[in-house]
Amino acid sequence: MDVARREDAAIGRACGNGSRVYLTFDDGPDPEWTPRIVDVLDASGARATFFVIGRAAERSGPLLRRLHASGHEIGNHTYSHRHPWTMSTAHARREVRDGAESIAQALGQAPRWFRPPHGRLRQAMADEAQNGGQRVVLWTLSAVDWGPLGCAERIAARLDHVDGGDIVLMHDGRNRHNRPEESLRVLPAFLRGIRGRGLVPCLLA
Numbered sequence: 010m011d012v013a014r015r016e017d018a019a020i021g022r023a024c025g026n027g028s029r030v031y032l033t034f035d036d037g038p039d040p041e042w043t044p045r046i047v048d049v050l051d052a053s054g055a056r057a058t059f060f061v062i063g064r065a066a067e068r069s070g071p072l073l074r075r076l077h078a079s080g081h082e083i084g085n086h087t088y089s090h091r092h093p094w095t096m097s098t099a100h101a102r103r104e105v106r107d108g109a110e111s112i113a114q115a116l117g118q119a120p121r122w123f124r125p126p127h128g129r130l131r132q133a134m135a136d137e138a139q140n141g142g143q144r145v146v147l148w149t150l151s152a153v154d155w156g157p158l159g160c161a162e163r164i165a166a167r168l169d170h171v172d173g174g175d176i177v178l179m180h181d182g183r184n185r186h187n188r189p190e191e192s193l194r195v196l197p198a199f200l201r202g203i204r205g206r207g208l209v210p211c212l213l214a
Contacts, residue, residue, distance in 0.1 A: 061108075
């Protein structure tokens, strides 16, 4: 089973109001693409959760504070985005701790959410996140806005399948293979479309 669907291990689908969708962006903050994505979200009144990489957050404190001041949530995406399966247990725990600390240093408060890189959850990371007061969240629908399949037309087609309760994965950070410029191309129409269907982009709760 895809780890993104393992609701026994982490939040994969939000419960409650069926009109809510939960937009999430990974691998930022990116000095070029994150502000442009936030401009589109803010213009539509949409709120999103940004899962940031700690070492990028350390370089972008003002941008992180802008996201937070605009009403968006900042989540922990580890310190360096190393694949969870390539590290020792001690290092995996440290990635979670250091990522959270980078956010706390920038915002003056600890993150509430943790998402493992590549959606590959290790028990040690889940335990460390819980120790830090963070809940693990994955996703139910990915835009696949990376690699050769990450063109605007295909991203838009995938996002057409969003439904109430979905947690949607997109990327605002380039981080090698991501294509945030393609997501940005479809984001305004996507937000208009879900609003037209009575769906409301909300923060994770």
